[in-house]
Amino acid sequence: MLTTIFIDQQLVHTKIGFYEIEKIVGVELLISARVTFERNSVQDNLSNTLNYADLSDIINHESKKSISLLETLGENIILAIENININGHKSTWVKIEKKQMLQGGFQAEGFGIEQSQIYGQ
Numbered sequence: 136m137l138t139t140i141f142i143d144q145q146l147v148h149t150k151i152g153f154y155e156i157e158k159i160v161g162v163e164l165l166i167s168a169r170v171t172f173e174r175n176s177v178q179d180n181l182s183n184t185l186n187y188a189d190l191s192d193i194i195n196h197e198s199k200k201s202i203s204l205l206e207t208l209g210e211n212i213i214l215a216i217e218n219i220n221i222n223g224h225k226s227t228w229v230k231i232e233k234k235q236m237l238q239g240g241f242q243a244e245g246f247g248i249e250q251s252q253i254y255g256q
Contacts, residue, residue, distance in 0.1 A: 137225065140185040141169040144232075147198040151208055163234040164205075164247075166194050170216055173223035185221055205231045209250040217252075226253045 144165040150158045170185055197211045209229045216227050232247035 136175070137171055137173055138184065139169050139171045140187065140190065141167070142187065142190055142194065143167045145191060145194050147195060149198045151198070151200075151202055151205070153203045164198065165232045165234060166198070166212070167230040167232075168194065168212065168216070169226075169228040170221065171225045171227075172221050173225055185219070189219065190216070205233075205248045206250070209248055213250060213252050224254050226251060 144167055147164050147166060148161050149164060150161045151164070152158050152162055168190060170190065172185070174184070193212060193215045197208060197215055200208075200211065202208060202211075209231055212229050213227050217224075228249070228251040230247065230249045232245045
């Protein structure tokens with residue numbers, strides 16, 4: 136059986152950005168993550184699955200690092216999830232969306248990236 140544990144649009148405030156203004160005042164990001172794994176049985180035991188709190192902690196921790204690109208943040212989140220060593224881990228997907236653009240006068244509902252990693256194929 137395939138199971139996907141997910142967090143949708145976790146709000147983080149961070150100083151990540153390419154532009155200096157983003158590093159000074161910070162930006163709000165909405166981060167979503169999906170981790171799919173194969174299990175024969177969870178057996179009603181948290182140790183046989185992925186804890187939402189662990190996933191949320193990874194997002195918060197990686198968002199505090201001093202980097203410039205959302206792509207780097209996405210890669211860091213995926214690598215941190217890989218380090219949990221989830222049994223039967225099949226794939227990880229991350230979406231990072233800026234709530235606003237502080238420069239350039241862009242008009243859109245969202246700006247950001249999506250990244251995914253598939254394992255064991």
